[in-house]
Amino acid sequence: MNCKSNKLRDAVVLALVASAGGTGVAIAQEGNSTTNLDRIQVTGSRIRSVDAETSQPVLTLSREAIQQTGRTSIADVLQQIATNGAAINTQFNNGGDGSSGIDLRNLGSSRTLVLVNGRRWVSALDGTVDLNTIPSAMVERIEVLKDGASSIYGSDAIAGVVNIITRDDxxxxxxHVYRGQFSKGDGQREGYDLTLGTSGDRGNLVFGASYVKEKAVMAGARKISRDPVYGLGSSQYSGQTADGGIWDLTIDGKPTDDIDTWEDLAGDPATEGRIGMNRWVVNKGADGRNLANYHAYGDADKYNYAADNYLRTPQERKSIYIQGRYDLTDNIALRTDALYNQRTSAQQLAGFPLSAGSYMGGDQGLSKDSYYNPTKGTADARELNWNRRLVEQDRYYEQDVKTLHWYGGLEGSFQFADRYFNWDAGLSYNSNDQIDTQVGDVNMANMYAATGASFMDTDGVVKCGTPGNVIADCVPFNPLSSAGQMPQEMLDYILFTAKDKYQNKSKSFTANIAGDIVELPGGMMGFAAGYEHRKESGYDLPDAFVSAGMSSGNARQPTSGDYSLDDLYLELAIPLLKDIPGAEVLEFSVATRYSDYSNFGNTLNSKFGFKWKPYADLLVRGNWAEGFRAPSISNLFGGAGASYEGYGDPCSSDSPYISNPNVAQRCAAAGIPASYTQREAYGDQTAWPFDWVSNQGLKPETSTSKTLGLVYSPNFLQGFDVSLDWWKINIKNVISRPQVTYMLDQCYVEGNQGWCDIVNDGLTRNALGQITYLAMGLQNLGETEVEGFDLTMRYSLPDTRFGAFSFIWDSTYMSSYRTKATPDSDWDPSDVGTYVKDSPTWRIRSNLTANWTYGDFGASWTTRYFSSLVENCKYPGVASLCSDPNRVTANGADPQHKLAATTYHDLQVRYNVPWNATVSMGVNNVFAKEPPVSTQAFANNFDYQYDTPGRYYYMEYRQRF
Structure with a gap:
């Protein structure tokens, strides 16, 4: 593409130059008032150049393009791009924390590096970045490097780099004022921001303040999410009833003392086939102390917990931002920027499904001496297994996150020996301080006391303990009451409010220099070199009740740790040929980065790239790059967290492997009785919590990235260009947590002694052979490889009497996504086109945007396409949930369900009013397209990456002065 003949390229370069205040410095000529063309720095290189084209593919989102999406969050904007995979967002309720990220190539958010003005942004303990900490009002443009760049930026730049450039000059x-809501009248959003700036001969200053509030959407307000499984109604409601219930163990149909004898009965061959379990539920409004007031449990007693959950979670964000530059001399400038952002967000789940008794997980049941036990004082007095969902109090989780960023430094330029150089040096400080509040979890110590012995005292008050031995401050608990009839004092005694504290902090010093070295046939050879010292630290301090295991939620131990690093890098741009037949441009780029970490040692990562223009209209480009991801603080120092795992023990008598004599011999050698049967049955969830643990011995993940592509801008079709890039990324030493079944199989089935050492080091069995504890540690084990193509087409038509039209079509085609659990394992089949929980691997994601302007009027129409997926059938007999129930493979029956391709349409119209303002109105999801139903999705019956069901309307007013 020739600068003289391609108007599109002229416009792109000039636009980048005009907005490059955060990354470029103007060079003043001594002795006169003229200036050289500003050099710009494009994401993926530290070398500034007048050429915006690099050997690596970069997608640029302008401020206008961001505004045309009608979204109030940078995260929501970036999650719409075709290269995004499955990042967390505000539709994550159960397991969400209000944060939103970006996940390039479906490789995970921790493998996508996020920069602001070319510098690392504050990350969480797991290494991910919450894009909600960056207000959209301060953003000038976003550059998305769709290639690895660890040799330039260091750790985490495996899948790509997102560089957010802020408004500067x-x-x-x-x-700006924004208001919007869904067509159902919920999910209201409002946003207000103010930006002020001033520029002078020696500098500039920009100040911004913003406020955004997004209200919740309830799962019960949408047809697709109001039931646990779409289309199956009450059949899939929870068995944890809203009214109090009893689980009564029987032998030969007669009630027994189930709390004390369950373990013995379950393991006694004499009672095999004679043990039963009856369920009884208290009648509505009846006194649960009378057994005559109960009925046999039935489907009508099930509880629809799904409707109580958030479908889209609420949050509120407040931000203040300031950025300034002051020219100390003609060639040296002082630059600083700072941000303070506060986010409050929340998630909501149905009331806790509280239960107790040996059958319910080994906890204390309702004492036979409890005032509320219906068997108290009878000839058959006994402790009872019981359950009661606490519908009087939803579980509510709130985050208060304060983000602070500051950068200060010097930058400048100089000429030496007729060579141009630019440099910068500065300090950066980033921190996140977070307090999580949890309401609705149970203080188990109080619950044990409250379900123990109790009596009616002479003053007419039910008290804990026995006459003459009252437990002070204890309020007896009645789990056998009807829904809505739980006295507040009972709830207040067993419930508690947990407070968890988090902090992650980053301090760094960076210094960079770039410039010209020597004249080559293709132009001036450029270089960039730099040094970075950074220290990362953080902690997670769970509530004392949580860490002590006294909460009804999973226990979690504290996290605390830090590490530091020193990096050195060198980059060269080598223009070999220019303006000759067959080589309008031929340029190579090389770079290498040495990183020395305090925790694991050093690593060296290099890259090689080229760009070649055989003639003016065609650019061929390619890149090979090494990358790495250092283990995060939570990977290294994370406190143990309880998890109830589903697994199959190969040593269990109902295991498909126990008939193998080698397996039986290994199990016997481990001291496991031949009569052992996994308590929950092979493949079911454990009754005892296992621990997820970190590993301070982790090494970095390593990667190799390759790209090869072309950009074609035909001279005969002005305003048109197309780029096509092939890419492939291979990641080794993937940090992963092996599943329990896999670890046990490796030890007992495969006879892998190394795995036996890992398993036995953290495993505990009781005398019956039951696994009562297992430490599940992180390991550098797996390998992942992804491959595909990116296609981007742009066309700006010549102006017509009907206005100006332009089109952008950006698509990603993933041809392969495969993994293996260990280096010695075989590759698993490609995941492309399949869906498992929280992991959609689309073959195609594609966005087409059409823009029209006519005088002061403008409109945009965007089409977003997600290709179809298939998932394993959970309900093969339900046609609506299993489209191919008779599917058979070489391995046997394998029914599948197809999630249809989904296309969303967004529309925005705008008008520039005479008083220097713009009014915009829009509809996202114009045709109210529903997401495809999935039974593999964790919640809501659809994946979080699809839109919240329903049309979304919004209006904006932007006043400039």
């Missing part, structure tokens, strides 16, 4: 003011 801004003069005047701008006020």
């Amino acid at each position: 801004f003069n005047g003011g701008e006020a």
Whole structure:
């Protein structure tokens, strides 16, 4: 593409130059008032150049393009791009924390590096970045590097880099008001921001303040999510009833003392086939102390917990941002920027499904001496297994996150020996301080006391303990009451409010220099070199009740740790040929980065790239790059967290492997009785919590990235260009947590002694052979490889009497996504086109945007396409949930369900009013397209990456002054 003949390229370069205040410095000529063309720095290189084209593919989202999406969050904007995979967002309720990220290539958010003005942004303990900490009002443009760049930026740049460029050289003011809601009248959003800027001969200053509030959408307000499984109604409601219930163990149909004898009965061959379990539920409004007031449990007693959950979670964000530059001399400038952001967000789940008794997990049941036990004082007095969902109090989780960022430094330029150089050096400080509040979990110590012995005292008050031995401050608990009839004092005694504290902090010093070295046939050879010292630290301090295991939720131990690193890098741009037949441009780029970490040692990562223009209209480009991801603080120092795992023990008598004499011999050698049967049955969830643990011995993940592509801008079709890039990323030493079944199989089935050492080091069995504890540690084991193509087409038509039209079509085609558990394992089949929980691997994601302007009027129409997926059938007999129930493979029956391709349409219209303001109105999901139903999805019956069901309407007013 020739600068003289391609208007599109002229416009792109000039636009980048005009907005490059955060990454470029103007060079003043001594002795006159003229200036050289500003050099710009494009994400993926530290070398500034007048050429915006690099050997690596970069997608740029302008401020106008961001505004045309009608979204109030940078995260929501980035999650719409075709290269995004499955990042966390505000539709994550159960397991969400209000944060939103970006996940390039479906490789995980921790493998996508996020920069602001070319510098690392604050990350969480797991290494991910919450994009909600960056207000959209401060963003000038976003550059997405769709290639690895560890040799330039260091750790985490495996899948790509997102560089958010802020507004810098801004003069005047701008006020913005935003209001929107879904067609159902919920999910209201409002946003207000103010930006002020001033520029002078020696510098500029920009100040911004913003406020965004997004209200919740309830799962019960949408047809697809109001039931646990769409289309199956009450059949899939929870068995944890809203009214109090009894689980009564029987022998030969007669009730027994189930709490004390369950373990013995379950393991006694004499009672095999004679043990039963009856369920009884208290009648509505009846006194649960009378057994005559109960009925046999039936489907009508099930509880629809799904409707109580958030479908889209609420949050509120407040931000203040300031950025300035002051020219100390003609060639040295002082630069600083700072941000403070506060986010409050929340998630909501149905009331806790509380239960107790040996059958219910080994906890204390309702004492036979409890005032509320219906068998108290009878000839058959006994402790009872019981359950009661606490519908009087939803579980509510709230986050208060304060983010602070500051950068200060010097930058400048100089000429030496007729060579141009630029440099910068500065300090950066980033921190996140977070307090999580949890309401609705149970203080188990109080619950044990409250379900123990109790009596009616002479003053007419039910008290804990026995006459003459009252437990002070204890309030007896009645789990056998009807829904809505739980006295507040009972709830207040057993419930508690947990407070968890988190902090992650980063301090760094960076210094960079770039410039010209020597004249080559293709131009001036450029270089960039730099040094970075960074320290990362953080902690997670769970509530004392949580860490002590006294909460009804999973226990979690504290996390605390830090590490530091020193990096050195060198980059060269080598222009070999220019303006000759067959080589309008031929340029190579090489870079290498040495990183020395305090925790695991050093690593060296290099890259090689080229760009070649055989003639003016065609650019061929390619890149090979090494990358790495250092283990995060939570990977290294994370406290143990309880998890109830589903697994199959190969040593169990109902295991498909126990008939193998080698397996039986290994199990016997481990001291496991031949009569052992996994308590929950092979493949079911454990009754005892296992621990997820970290590993301070982790090494970094390593990667190799390859790209090869072309950009074609035909001279005969002005305003049109197309780029096509092939890419492939291989990641080794993947940090993963092996599943329990896999670890046990490796030890007992495969006879892998190394795995036996890992398993036995953290495993505990009781005398019956039951696994009562297992430490599940992180390991550098897996390997992942992804491959595909990116296609981007742009066309700006010549102006017509009907206005100006332009089109952008951006698509990603994933041809392969495969993994293996260990280096010695075989590759698993490609995941492309399949869906498992929280992991959609689309073959195609594609966005097409059409823009029209006519005078002061403008409109945009965007089409977002997700290709179809298939998932394993959970309900093969239900046609609506299993489209191919008779599917058979070489391994046997394998029914599948197809999630249809989904296309969303978004529309925005706008008008520039005469008083220097713009009014915009829009509809996202114009045709109210529903997401495809999935039974593999964790909640809501659809994956979080699809839109919240329903049309979304919004209006904006932007006043400039």
